[in-house]
Amino acid sequence: MTSTPSSSGNPGPGFRRPVRLLILGLGNVLCGDDGLGAVAIARLRARYETPEGMSILDGGTLGLSLLPYVEDAEKVILVDSIRAEAPPGSFVRLEGEEVGPAVAGRLSVHQVGVADLLDAARWRGRLPEELVLLGLVPETLEVGLTRSARVEAGLPGLVDRVVSEVSRLGFELHPRSHDAACDFDRSSDLARALGL
Amino acid sequence: MTHIVVDPVTRIEGHLRIEAEVDGGRVTDAWSSATMFRGIELILKGRDPRDAWAFTQRICGVCTTVHAIASIRAVENAIGAQPPQNARLLRNLIMAYQCVQDHVIHFYHLHALDWVDVVSALSADPAKTSALAESISDWPLSGTKYFAGVKGRLKTFVERGQLGPFANAYWGHPAYLLPPEANLMAVAHYLEALDWQRDVIRAHAILGGKNPHLQSFLVGGMATPIDLDRQASINDGSIEELRQLAAKAKDFVSKVYIPDLLAVASFYKAWAGVGGGVGNYLVYGDYPEDDGPNPPLFLPSGVLRNKDLSKVEKFDAAKITEHVKHSWYDYSSGDDKGIHPSQGETKPNYTGPTPPYEKLDGTAKYSWLKAPRYDGLPMEVGPLSRMLVAYASGHTRVKELVGDVLKKLGVGPEALFSTLGRVAARGIETLLLTEKIEGWIDQLAVNMHRRQLKIHDNSKWEPSTWPKEAMGVGFHEAPRGALGHWVHIVDGAIANYQCVVPSTWNAGPRDAQGRRGPYEEALLNTPVADPTKPIEILRTIHSFDPCIACGVHVVDARRNLLAKVRAV
Numbered sequence: 001m002t003s004t005p006s007s008s009g010n011p012g013p014g015f016r017r018p019v020r021l022l023i024l025g026l027g028n029v030l031c032g033d034d035g036l037g038a039v040a041i042a043r044l045r046a047r048y049e050t051p052e053g054m055s056i057l058d059g060g061t062l063g064l065s066l067l068p069y070v071e072d073a074e075k076v077i078l079v080d081s082i083r084a085e086a087p088p089g090s091f092v093r094l095e096g097e098e099v100g101p102a103v104a105g106r107l108s109v110h111q112v113g114v115a116d117l118l119d120a121a122r123w124r125g126r127l128p129e130e131l132v133l134l135g136l137v138p139e140t141l142e143v144g145l146t147r148s149a150r151v152e153a154g155l156p157g158l159v160d161r162v163v164s165e166v167s168r169l170g171f172e173l174h175p176r177s178h179d180a181a182c183d184f185d186r187s188s189d190l191a192r193a194l195g196l
Numbered sequence: 197m198t199h200i201v202v203d204p205v206t207r208i209e210g211h212l213r214i215e216a217e218v219d220g221g222r223v224t225d226a227w228s229s230a231t232m233f234r235g236i237e238l239i240l241k242g243r244d245p246r247d248a249w250a251f252t253q254r255i256c257g258v259c260t261t262v263h264a265i266a267s268i269r270a271v272e273n274a275i276g277a278q279p280p281q282n283a284r285l286l287r288n289l290i291m292a293y294q295c296v297q298d299h300v301i302h303f304y305h306l307h308a309l310d311w312v313d314v315v316s317a318l319s320a321d322p323a324k325t326s327a328l329a330e331s332i333s334d335w336p337l338s339g340t341k342y343f344a345g346v347k348g349r350l351k352t353f354v355e356r357g358q359l360g361p362f363a364n365a366y367w368g369h370p371a372y373l374l375p376p377e378a379n380l381m382a383v384a385h386y387l388e389a390l391d392w393q394r395d396v397i398r399a400h401a402i403l404g405g406k407n408p409h410l411q412s413f414l415v416g417g418m419a420t421p422i423d424l425d426r427q428a429s430i431n432d433g434s435i436e437e438l439r440q441l442a443a444k445a446k447d448f449v450s451k452v453y454i455p456d457l458l459a460v461a462s463f464y465k466a467w468a469g470v471g472g473g474v475g476n477y478l479v480y481g482d483y484p485e486d487d488g489p490n491p492p493l494f495l496p497s498g499v500l501r502n503k504d505l506s507k508v509e510k511f512d513a514a515k516i517t518e519h520v521k522h523s524w525y526d527y528s529s530g531d532d533k534g535i536h537p538s539q540g541e542t543k544p545n546y547t548g549p550t551p552p553y554e555k556l557d558g559t560a561k562y563s564w565l566k567a568p569r570y571d572g573l574p575m576e577v578g579p580l581s582r583m584l585v586a587y588a589s590g591h592t593r594v595k596e597l598v599g600d601v602l603k604k605l606g607v608g609p610e611a612l613f614s615t616l617g618r619v620a621a622r623g624i625e626t627l628l629l630t631e632k633i634e635g636w637i638d639q640l641a642v643n644m645h646r647r648q649l650k651i652h653d654n655s656k657w658e659p660s661t662w663p664k665e666a667m668g669v670g671f672h673e674a675p676r677g678a679l680g681h682w683v684h685i686v687d688g689a690i691a692n693y694q695c696v697v698p699s700t701w702n703a704g705p706r707d708a709q710g711r712r713g714p715y716e717e718a719l720l721n722t723p724v725a726d727p728t729k730p731i732e733i734l735r736t737i738h739s740f741d742p743c744i745a746c747g748v749h750v751v752d753a754r755r756n757l758l759a760k761v762r763a764v
Contacts, residue, residue, distance in 0.1 A: 030254050031238060062408050063209075063258060064305060065297075068394045069408070119360030120390055123353065143235035194250060 020053040021171050022073035022128075023162060026080040026114060028061050029194055033088070033138030033151045036158070039078040042194075043159050048173040064117060071121055075130040075169055079162060080114070081138040081151075088139030089150030091161060099133045130169065134161055145194065197224070198727045199555065205737055206364050209258055209305045210744025212703060214715070214733060215556055223733070226712070228558055228703050229563040230744045237542055240693040245271045245685050246415045246657075252681065253409060255695070258699040259743065261404070262674035263695070264413045266286040266681040271415045272686050274668025277656040281487050283417035285640045286430075288483050288494075290403050290410065291672070292629045292636070296445060297396040298675035299579070300453055300523045302741045304382075304389040305361070307619065310735045311460050313372035314362045318354065320380035322347055326693045328377045332459055335387065335451040346384040361386075366729045373463045382460070385452050391688075392448045399441045402434050416445070417652030422644050435641045442637060444629040457623040458604055461616055468607055470616030471719035471736040475503040478575035478701070479585040480511060480680065482673035483632070492634060494671055498585040499570065503613050505588040513669060516680070518696065519567040519707040522560070524548065525594045532708045534569055535547065537682045538667055540694035563705040565744075567713060568696050575678030576714045577701040578740060578744035580621040584612060591630070615718070618739040659688035674698055676741050702740045715740060 025041030027034045038058045050056050055136065059066045070076055078099070082092045100118055121127045136158055139148035147155070166173055203213035210230065217225040236255060236433075240248055248271060252263035265287060272279065279287070322344035329338040353360065374382070397408075404410030406419060412420040421429035433568070481497025498508040517534025520527055526545040527535060536539070547561050556562040586594040601620050602609060611617060643649070656662065662685065670681045677698030684692040704713040712720075715737060724730050 028254060030236070030251065055200075057408060059408055060254060060260070061256075061258075062260070064390070065258065065393065065397065066391055066408060068397055110522060116361055119358075122358070123349070123360050124387060124390065125349075143239065146238055 017072055017074045019055045019069075019073040021055070021075045021077070021166065021169060022069060023054070023056045023077045023079065023166070024066070024069065025058045026061070026078060030143060030145065031142045032142050032144050033136075033147050034081055036081050036136055036138065036147060036151050036155065040079045040158050040162060041145065042153060043155070044162060044173075047159070047175060048083045048163075049176050051172065051174065054171060063114075064120060066117055067120055070117060070128065071124070071126040073128050076128040076132070077162060077165055077169075078114070078131070078133045078135075079158070080133060080135045081141075082133065082135040084137050086137050087150070088137050088148060089154035090137045091154060091157060092133075092135050092137060093161070093165075094133040094175050096131060132165055132169075134158065134165060200724070200727050200730055200733070201555065202730060202733060205310065205734065205742065207734075207738065208742040208744065209219075209256070210699075210738070210742070212742055212744050213556075214719070214737060215558070216719055216724075216730070216733060218727055218730075219746050220333060221723055221725065223719045223722045223724060225392065225558075226716045227556060227558045227562060228705060228713055228715040230565045230699075230703055235542075236348040236695060237540075237693045239689045242689050244276070244659075244688070245683060245690050246444050248482070248683065248690060249415075252695065253413075257741065259294070259298070259674055259676070260409055261290055261400075262672055262679055263681070264410065264676075265291060265678050266670040266672040267683075268413050268415050268592065269670030270668045270681040270683040271670070271685075272668070273670060274666040274683055275656045275662045277416040278488065278653050279417045280650040280653055282640065282643055282651045283414075283653075284484055284487055284644075285636050286403055286412075286418045286420055286651070288402065288636050289633060289640075292388075292633050293396050293399050293403070293445075295675045296449070296626050296629050296633075297393055298448065298741075299622045300389055301393065302675075303453060303457065303619075303622065304386045306741065307738045308382055308386060309362065309365050309458075310731060311372070311464060312374060312379050312386075313367055313369075313430045314350070314379065314383055315354065315367040316357075316372065316374070316376045317347065317383050317422075318351055318376075320347060320376035322380070325377040325380045326692055328459075329381050333451045335455075337384070343380055343384060346387070347380055348366075350380075350383060366731045369726075369729055369731050371725060371731050374460065378459060378463070382456060385456055388452065389448075392445075392552070395441045395444050399438060399445075402430065402441075413551050414652055416654060416656060417650075420651065421636050422640070422649050422651055424644050424647075430640070430644070432644075434645070435637060438637050439634065441631045442630070445606065445633070446627075449626050449630045454623055454627055458601070458618065459541035461605055464616060465605065465607065465611075467616040467735065468605075468611035468614045470722055470732075471618070471718045471739060472503075472613045474569070474574045474712075475613060476501050476575045477581035477584050478511070478577050478678055479581050480671035480673060480678045481585075482671070495582050496586055496589045496591065498583075498589060499575070500584055500588060501573070503610075505609065508585060508588045512673070513671075513680075516569040516696070517569050517572070519569060520538070520561075521567070521708040522558075522705040523563050523566045524561050525566065534567075534572075534708065537680065537694045537696050538669070538684070540682065540692070542694075553649075558706075560577055562726055565700050565704045566696075567704040567707040568701050569707055569711075572709070574704075574711055574713055574717065575701055576740075577698050577719075578621075579675075579677075580612065580618045581677065582673060583621040583624055593628060594624070597628060609622060615736045615739045622741070662688060676743050677701060689751055697743075699740075699743050703744060715742075 025037035029035030119177040205212040213229040215227045249264040249267035252267040325343040326340040405412040423429040477500040483494035484491040495674040497511040519534040
């Protein structure tokens with residue numbers, strides 16, 4: 001093999017995944033409930049340290065630019081707003097093959113979105129070994145930094161569900177000590193500015 | 197006469213609707229309508245201007261850095277902060293990488309499928325594909341076995357009905373002209389480009405702290421420390437890695453993107469005569485080459501009128517206005533006159549039909565985008581405008597690169613004013629920037645070794661140092677074109693904030709005088725072979741690289757539907 005990009009599709013003998021578990025929040029924090037995934041991530045990061053081998057990211061609405069992060073992970077938990085036949089604020093969990101069709105119809109500000117991301121990974125033979133989507137049913141996607149009351153009420157439960165999912169997948173999150181929670185990295189300043 | 201509706205236009209960021217009249221196989225009139233992200237000013241009002249970039253960064257998911265840059269520049273302009281040299285270099289690098297990544301992704305992932313028939317690639321001969329690839333480039337991934345592998349994978353997915361990223365297109369349309377081997381080569385490079393972007397993302401992570409959203413922007417400079425001896429800063433090791441990443445980026449652009457572009461263009465030369473548009477080009481200019489106010493810019497600012505390359509006008513920001521005669525807004529002073537963005541108003545007034553609707557009334561208000569004008573004229577913005585203004589201003593390297601491309605395609609400079617011209621200009625700009633990046637890295641390294649480590653001007657950080665009232669503007673040449681943020685600060689807080697984004701310039705509707713916007717004008721005379729499969733309309737619209745996302749309100753984007761096209 002050369003050092004140039006490896007082939008299409010076939011992960012190739014040199015391909016390995018440096019991240020064992022990725023927790024990826026999705027959505028636009030400027031569009032009301034659409035940003036609930038990013039909010040859940042900010043709260044998760046404020047409460048827990050990120051252990052070695054795990055990655056907790058706010059992916060926003062970056063679409064295909066998130067491909068390397070998804071492909072680099074053995075297991076992925078997506079956290080997002082999910083349209084479903086259920087009242088706003090309801091918790092939804094999908095896994096494996098169910099995830100693709102669900103995100104294809106995702107309420108999104110981007111046409112090049114999560115579905116394209118998963119398609120591209122599948123095409124390249126690099127879909128994560130395990131894929132789970134956790135989220136809440138949104139109520140409003142109007143421009144604004146605040147979430148609807150129902151989604152806001154559902155958020156603590158969503159964060160807990162993410163934590164249980166992490167355990168189910170065989171990983172463990174350690175709560176931050178009080179001091180560390182105040183100043184763990186620059187992203188916390190930004191999260192605060194954004195009201196997360 | 198046939199009335200065509202394309203809604204939504206697929207493979208773009210955001211939601212765009214195009215309506216066109218077709219008569220005798222050609223477009224005779226067109227309307228561009230888009231949803232609009234309205235309300236950023238409401239979100240920002242009353243906030244600390246130093247935080248504004250963190251919000252504007254989220255306006256658009258894909259161009260996060262561009263709205264951050266425009267925002268910090270607007271605030272710096274208002275309060276008189278002057279970023280030091282290292283911050284300028286870091287910003288130039290971040291902007292250039294963003295542009296390079298965007299252009300490559302646009303070419304392969306958003307635009308190529310208008311020219312490349314993926315299904316035709318199934319009948320390609322891998323050995324001939326290898327011969328073709330080796331005839332145009334010395335890129336190493338070019339063997340028969342490699343292309344056979346790509347073809348096999350394609351076949352598997354097509355047979356399973358999992359077209360994935362290649363769903364939603366007019367496969368088999370007679371307007372596709374590439375031989376199967378060129379199609380297969382392009383599919384292979386489509387997949388390689390996804391790998392390539394890893395390097396750009398890695399470079400951004402070094403320059404801007406955490407990805408996916410860069411966190412190192414700071415009014416007055418940057419927050420990325422530069423220090424030879426410190427681990428947690430840009431040091432010798434990171435400079436070396438940046439150099440390697442820059443070399444790899446240039447390698448891919450010069451050995452894959454540009455040869456592919458030339459190969460594709462050589463089959464579609466007729467498109468050098470289609471899609472000309474308004475013929476006026478506006479560039480704010482970017483990549484400061486020096487510090488202080490009014491520095492020389494690597495990509496110069498300027499205005500061209502009426503496709504005249506003999507005269508570059510000086511850009512004057514006071515001549516920008518925005519019209520709402522055909523946009524779903526009201527102005528307090530009435531809709532017959534445009535107003536300057538620094539006085540901008542955003543009062544929505546939706547008067548359109550209740551969706552879903554058959555047809556827009558083009559004589560009334562019909563878009564959520566405003567109609568920006570310069571000196572009263574519609575202006576095209578973007579890579580074509582930048583390359584034309586640089587070319588007409590005598591930019592040595594741009595003249596060489598443009599000359600090379602024109603020569604290889606056997607066409608004259610007039611070919612640039614076209615759909616194909618936009619595609620070519622984007623590639624030329626990408627190559628130009630990948631060449632330039634190395635120099636900025638070198639300067640950064642020199643400063644670091646001289647222990648000139650300053651990255652932030654904190655003399656204006658405290659609001660107590662600001663005037664009671666201040667206005668500022670931040671300009672940036674984003675990948676898709678001229679971007680401006682206008683901020684009005686009163687008592688240390690944001691009183692008003694307006695963004696005029698590139699796609700508003702290009703995709704906006706008619707103005708108070710009834711003049712069409714650039715998309716609308718560019719579609720005139722576009723041939724349409726089959727009104728139910730208007731791939732030709734997509735080619736011209738995609739050539740602008742639409743990104744309405746910074747415009748988008750909220751869209752229910754079901755990507756698996758083929759763009760709804762109706763011929764009425």
